Amino acid sequence: MKLVVAIIKPFKLDDVREALAEVGVQGVTVTEVKGFGRQKGHTELYRGAEYVVDFLPKIKLEVAVVDDQLDRVIEAIQASARTGKIGDGKIFVSTLEQVIRIRTGELDHDAL
Numbered sequence: 539m540k541l542v543v544a545i546i547k548p549f550k551l552d553d554v555r556e557a558l559a560e561v562g563v564q565g566v567t568v569t570e571v572k573g574f575g576r577q578k579g580h581t582e583l584y585r586g587a588e589y590v591v592d593f594l595p596k597i598k599l600e601v602a603v604v605d606d607q608l609d610r611v612i613e614a615i616q617a618s619a620r621t622g623k624i625g626d627g628k629i630f631v632s633t634l635e636q637v638i639r640i641r642t643g644e645l646d647h648d649a650l
């Protein structure tokens with residue numbers, strides 16, 4: 539299993555959610571975050587205005603997937619979150635050791 543963490547532009551959240559649903563994702567966690575990339579937030583536009591602060595509002599998505607879903611999930615996020623401009627975000631993938639559904643005690647693949 540893999541944990542996919544994606545940082546995206548906030549206005550792309552609906553598009554990404556739809557794209558993830560289309561590839562069969564069963565659950566997603568969404569958090570409002572702030573961050574900066576290699577431009578350090580300085581030249582990036584947010585809602586039409588140039589931000590003069592270092593940290594820009596972003597959305598963090600966390601999606602746990604089985605290994606054979608991974609490529610489709612990455613492609614879905616990349617295609618739906620991309621504008622082609624700086625600040626489109628990043629996708630981080632790491633190995634996920636264990637998943638437990640609290641209600642039933644189901645584990646791993648059965649819990650996703």
Ligand SMILES: Nc1ncnc2c1ncn2[C@@H]1O[C@H](COP(=O)(O)OP(=O)(O)OP(=O)(O)O)[C@@H](O)[C@H]1O
Pocket residue numbers: 545572573574575576577578594596623624625626627628
């Ligand atoms: N190395 C990193 N570690 C953790 N978070 C990061 C990292 N790089 C980017 N992020 C997060 O992703 C957000 C968007 O980054 P961004 O897309 O600007 O990356 P970039 O490397 O500057 O690429 P680009 O040149 O396309 O803007 C940042 O605001 C930050 O929240």
Ligand SMILES: [Mg+2]
Pocket residue numbers: 574575576577578624625626
């Ligand atoms: Mg950047």
